[in-house]
Amino acid sequence: MSIQIEAPPMTDVAMSSGKPTSIVRSAFLTVAMRWSDRLIGVVSMLILARLLVPADFGIIAMASLVIAFADVLFELGVHVALIQNKNATQADYDTAWTIRLIQSGISTAIVFVTAPWAADYFNEPRVAPVIQALALTFVLHGFENIGIVSFQKNMQFGKDFRFLFTKRFAGFVVTIVAAWLMQSYWALVIGNIAGRTVGLIQSYTMHPMRPRPSLAKFREIFGISQWMLVGSIGGYLQGKLHSLIVGGREDAGVMGAYSLAGQISSMPTTELLAPLNRVLFPAFVRVKNDLAELKRVFLLAQGVQTLIAMPAAIGVALVAEDLVTVFLGEKWRITVPFIQIFAVMGFLRAITTSGSYILLTFGKTRLTALSAWGQVVLFAALALLAFPDAGALGIAKVRLAVALTGFVAFIALLLQQFKPLRLTDILTSIARPVGAVILMGFAVFYTAEAIALQGPLLLASKVLVGAATYSVTILVLWWLVGRPDGAESYLLEKLRGLRRHRA
Template sequence: MFHNKKHSLTSGAIIMIAMRWIDRLVGIVSTFILARILVPDDFGIVAMASVIVAFADIIFDLGINIALIQRKNPSQAYYNTAWTLRILQTATVAAVLMILAPFAADYYKDARVTAVIQMMALSLMVTSFENVGIINFQKDLRFVDDAKYVLFKRLVMFVMTIALTFVLQSYWGMIIGAFCGRLAATIRSYMVHPMRPRFALSEFGEIFGISQWVLVKNISSFLDRKMHIFLVGGLATTRITGGYTLAAEISDVPGTDLLAPINRVLFPAFARARDNLQELTRLLLRVQAIQVMVTFPACVGFVLTAHEFVPVALGEKWVFIVPFIQVLALSNIIQSINSSANYVLTVIGKMRLLALTSWIQLGLFSTGAFLLRHDLTPERIAQLRMGAIVMTFGVSYSLLMRNIPGLTVRMLARGTGRPLLGCLAMVGALTLLEAEVAAPNWLMLLLKVATGVLVYGLVVLGLWRLAGRPDGAESYFLNKLKRPAPAAAAAVPSEVK
């Protein structure tokens, strides 16, 4: 039974992940184009408003998607209640935002924030009417349908945002473009799925029973991800806030954004295996090894090429964000390792433990910020965030091992040794290259990327051969390269060493 599920998961997920990466690529390209058209001050206005809007949205988030995916056979009444709750939740958020917008502008010392927050609130209301039936794309592992829908939304938003920003030469192009993308996606959701939800609250009690700890976890996770941006917005200029926010977004690319498509597949996959701990453990080890193999060199490489990447991709006006990118990208290495563990804890119903972990990390960051409140700078805020992430690194895995019998540190570490040594070799090679070669930024960037890929690949493959070619991430990727996609589905390693 699980063999068939794994085969279906892997073969379908290959296409879905590729499409989701295309979606992320479109978003990244959009960011780079907007960075060329706009100035840091424009990004600052949008960033300031986005933090307030997202925080208000998360406070009232009932975790409806998780409740629907975890429920094995939800009735139509369950879907109707979920859809109704989402609309009520968003209407509450929109009303709160309309009231708080002027106060947010006072905190940021910029009156332009008020109108932007209010427009974003309207965008949230549009999204709340999205067809709840599209959740079944994830629930039923219909990866291609899910990816097509998300990609449609991204492309509409991309075209509208770039066109409007180019015409208006203002941050309003980003705001209105996002609104158009959300509206188009909501309409499209009723075209791609036949479900027609109605207003109902008959299943409120059961959904809320699942969602209350999701809500606690979401609030802490949001604060952990956005509190540093909020603090920067309060103590720095709009220009610095815009630069810091763009740095945070770009820093997510090599770690979080590379994993986002995989993680979207993982949650329903883990959910299906939650009653078989042996299978769940096997899936966790396999996925973690593959994630580490990709994200370790991507994040480290991004840190080492930031000085060349920023002026080439964004322009000289953004060079001041290089230190932000380097610190935040390092933080994402730890975040990427924790992602699969967090998904497993979620599907086995340990949301309280996840919430506790998030609050511990947030508490450490807040304590550091309070102690250094008279000497805070954007650079120091980024460093505090990284420190809090590092100090809570082991908490998630400690909780995971307590709840997954048989899982050990040795098993978890098997997939990290070779990538770690490969990264160390890459750091040495790029440091030597930078000391010995003088070249324009674009050429140095190409040389660093080529050298990093070559050195990392050779070291990892060499260590893998010396270890006797065990099943692991290396064999997984080599099989993908050697075989057609359908055959590769059977090549997923059963155990990571």
């Protein structure tokens, strides 16, 4: 069967008309839809936090570390090769699908073999059967229709969202029902498998492609994917090695709190940045030969990301104690210092996320892989050699120190690879949000000192004061520097457009 990929609408490829139509419209569409999806995740987390205990989350977190490592081997990044190839044929898609099937088989075998060893390492025998049950998700994902990659490639983000949302909602419903009936961590396992099963079925109902086994384009795809694999392993260790160490040094309860804190603290930045990131890569690829336009689009994208995600990250750190008390309960207070540390890391991520897609656009997968591995080596040296007895909180602090070092190194790498970009360009794009966030922090702190409220009312007061302070400060700073074109002007223009549309 011949491949059938819909061409993107003209508005989705108008990258040189002076206004970044594709990035902006697609980004805001996907942010809105992603937050609808994430609302399900938040509700699920709040319900499960009340039904289950930290140790239940810890068992799942431990199992997820093993699953995530196997997932790295499973995901060679064949979707990246397909997106980069503007003239991808049916043979390319068939080969990519076949590679994924092979990877899924290898990953499943690895999971079953390593499950007992993982349980011994974590000193938690309940982990082994959970890992083995979750291995089924690799098989389900491996058989998904590779044609759905075209949703992202052609910037059809409505379809992309519908596919992801359906899986998410199915998993949510099954998880909550199972948790209510079982009061056990197995509810999370059952929900995960249910979501993957729905995703498998949905992939073939939403896209007409029917991939067939083939390795005809193996050399072309693997030429890109091999460095994606190296980078993915480095990325896994960069993102998960700290959890592996904590899991080996702490019990399931502490591990559960550490894991949940990571989810809560990353939620604002992840859910704001992830939709835009899905837009950035294909959009950057389309204009990569026009460096002036690429620079303009990059700086606008970074400005919007920083303007929105930076206050969200720091805001979570400022209200962490109230947030945990109100929504999770006293049994989760151990998560507060973890949330505060991880939120600062989200602050750094808000500045660098666009740059990583610039390097990927230029095909610098080797450099990004080596960058990730550099941070892994530094963290391992500190955590295992310099601080061999550090607990969960100590590991979190080491991770923050490495993130700061990696942030500086990444900016230097980006400037070296993207010649038209200057350090002053980056500083200008983040200066006003940084200044506004500092004032927001003082405002939230003095709000807590000045009013005699507790619980939900105190939390609401801090959020309102912080949001108002940040918004007013941003507008004042922007006005003082002459109201230049950028993230602020773009967002204001979109708000005016919404008002005109409603009128």
